[in-house]
Amino acid sequence: xxxxxxxxxxxxxxxxxxxxxxxxxxxxxxxxxxxxxxxxxxxxxxxxxxxxxxxxxxxxxxxxxxxxxxxxxxxxxxxxxxxxxxxxxxxxxxxxxxxxxxxxxxxxxxxxxxxxxxxxxxxxxxxxxxxxxxxxxxxxxxxxxxxxxxxxxxxxxxxxxxxxxxxxxxxxxxxxxxxxxxxxxxxxxxxxxxxxxxxxxxxxxxxxxxxxxxxxxxxxxxxxxxxxxxxxxxxxxxxxxxxxxxxxxxxxxxxxxxxxxxxxxxxxxxxxxxxxxxxxxxxxxxxxxxxxxxxxxxxxxxxxxxxxxxxxxxxx
Numbered sequence: 644x645x646x647x648x649x650x651x652x653x654x655x656x657x658x659x660x661x662x663x664x665x666x667x668x669x670x671x672x673x674x675x676x677x678x679x680x681x682x683x684x685x686x687x688x689x690x691x692x693x694x695x696x697x698x699x700x701x702x703x704x705x706x707x708x709x710x711x712x713x714x715x716x717x718x719x720x721x722x723x724x725x726x727x728x729x730x731x732x733x734x735x736x737x738x739x740x741x742x743x744x745x746x747x748x749x750x751x752x753x754x755x756x757x758x759x760x761x762x763x764x765x766x767x768x769x770x771x772x773x774x775x776x777x778x779x780x781x782x783x784x785x786x787x788x789x790x791x792x793x794x795x796x797x798x799x800x801x802x803x804x805x806x807x808x809x810x811x812x813x814x815x816x817x818x819x820x821x822x823x824x825x826x827x828x829x830x831x832x833x834x835x836x837x838x839x840x841x842x843x844x845x846x847x848x849x850x851x852x853x854x855x856x857x858x859x860x861x862x863x864x865x866x867x868x869x870x871x872x873x874x875x876x877x878x879x880x881x882x883x884x885x886x887x888x889x890x891x892x893x894x895x896x897x898x899x900x901x902x903x904x905x906x907x908x909x910x911x912x913x914x915x916x917x918x919x920x921x922x923x924x925x926x927x928x929x930x931x932x933x934x935x936x937x938x939x940x941x942x943x944x945x946x947x948x949x950x951x952x953x954x955x956x957x958x959x
Contacts, residue, residue, distance in 0.1 A: 684723075684761055695808055696788040696789075697775045701784060721800045723760050731754070733810050768806075823942055824937060829915065833872070834952050862942060886925075907945070
């Protein structure tokens with residue numbers, strides 16, 4: 644949580660100076676041409692690492708641990724679409740932190756209707772940095788955090804890993820932990836995306852009856868179900884030239900128990916990134932908005948929704 648003591652005059656001066664430095668770089672980044680031929684993963688990574696520096700400063704000011712929050716292995720090969728979906732996750736968490744500190748929330752832009760590019764991610768992470776900078780005064784951060792240098796040769800996988808660090812730091816800053824309601828909302832969205840693809844392909848939507856309940860489901864059960872949906876979607880894409888997407892579907896490394904709703908949410912975001920790429924291949928010009936949050940959901944509810952998603956994938 645932010646500190647509430649007044650900022651001394653000298654602190655205000657340092658705060659203003661650091662904001663001016665970072666805002667100047669922010670202006671340069673946002674004014675650069677926005678086509679994918681001129682924006683590289685290295686350029687996106689530079690902004691992400693600046694975000695991580697700013698978030699670490701907020702965490703240190705709040706009295707939290709300022710070192711690496713979680714030591715995660717490098718993810719499997721990621722494409723720009725996965726980077727963009729991860730950036731959307733970070734953007735949503737930043738909005739929660741802003742709301743908790745009395746700042747207005749920024750509306751999340753829709754996912755692009757064409758294959759996502761580094762330029763799309765650059766716009767998103769620049770917006771994240773702008774929103775994070777507003778939090779400096781709420782946390783009384785006065786130490787300048789200089790923009791990160793650009794490092795050549797970075798890949799979308801590197802950018803994705805940097806965004807995962809940002810997501811972990813936001814959790815450490817007090818963003819409410821992911822609940823089954825949040826996971827259920829994305830499971831609903833996955834079903835709606837699949838329904839839209841079936842309509843675009845003129846396929847018949849299958850009748851689906853949930854299997855009789857076999858007791859309460861655990862996060863491990865739900866994660867396994869989501870992983871199966873993604874794996875079957877991978878097989879469908881590989882077998883059907885009409886569903887070809889850039890780089891194909893690369894399954895992420897499976898997480899080991901114990902698992903949390905956050906682990907499932909990460910897998911669902913991978914699914915949504917792949918579905919967005921399929922929609923781009925099919926020329927679907929609209930995107931499903933994030934559905935409203937429905938409270939009181941359980942892992943069993945999510946399990947049933949993902950079981951239905953499996954049936955929809957089979958009908959593609």
